[in-house]
Amino acid sequence: MKDSSGTLLTLALQFSLLSFLAIGGAITALPEMHRQAVDVYHWMTSTQFTQLVAIAQAAPGPNVLIVTLIGQQVAGIPGALVATVCMCGPACAVAFQTVRAFHQFKQSRWAIALQAGLIPVSVGLVGATALIVARSADQGWRTLLITAATFAITHWTRISPLWALGAATLIGLSGLV
């Protein structure tokens, strides 16, 4: 961190822009966060990024808090706060104003088309996120097995995913992966 105010400014700019891409949930902006943090700015490796995503998923709170972790790794506590505030502030202010205006037009044709048109794009982006995270979590057949088992438990049973996350952590802790 030779130039910390410059780094904070970069964080502020990147996350303010990213927040506008987070349509359909903060998760849809993950591929772009990955590209920026790993490929463009070289803040961390792909493996580190995936570990941070895992921590953010396992901890309680909105998924958007992954940006808190990224900001902190890049520039400490100021970085964490700047990333969090910038990821929420500007886009939410726009959303807030839009809801006020939108309230009276929500049955109009353009509002319905806008909503219907954004859904498939947002679904594709969540899929892309899952692929990128799964790829960097892949450290051989044992981790692939954990990924597949967690998917199966979450998708086809009513068991809380927390059990799978906890079990996977213990398996890793005991040196089996």
Added chain:
Amino acid sequence: MTEHVLAPPPTIVVPTTADLFLGFFKIAISGFGGVLAWARRIIVQERKWMTADEFNELFALCQFLPGPNIVNFSLIYGSRIRGPAGAAAAVLGLMGPPTALMIVLGSLYSRYGALPQSRGALTGLAAAAAGLLISTAVSMAEPLPRKGIGNVLIAAVAFVAVGVLQWPLLGVLAVLVPLSIARAWRRS
């Protein structure tokens, strides 16, 4: 939803500013792996701040607006009920405590993340988190084919461009979003 069978017709409770803070605080700390399910449970079933329909309507709107959707939700709902103070209380309740926790976890990661045991635990955790994300993606994709093959195609292009080819998101969205909205407009 069997609990509605014997329950009296839902009466809506109007939360105070303190209630807003505490309610969204509870949503945040309960929400392992995302908070949507907990937001619905606490706001609609437990505290009866909104009916299920009101909740769905506001949430759908927040979901396709830019920004983290649950943060949008808390901001808009808090301000509708109690003005600026309500908005601040809801957002702070939702974001404050988990942000502090995340900073603690982040410091632990910086300090101990490279130890062999932590590396092992994080490798396992990351693999499981990937499974959880795949499940979220599949659940979101399941209703798509019913809305036409074009929607599946657009989702597939977004998936390949961003996930497989790792093209910059802004460019992909600049092409796909207008295309998809134009399609939806023609069909509406």
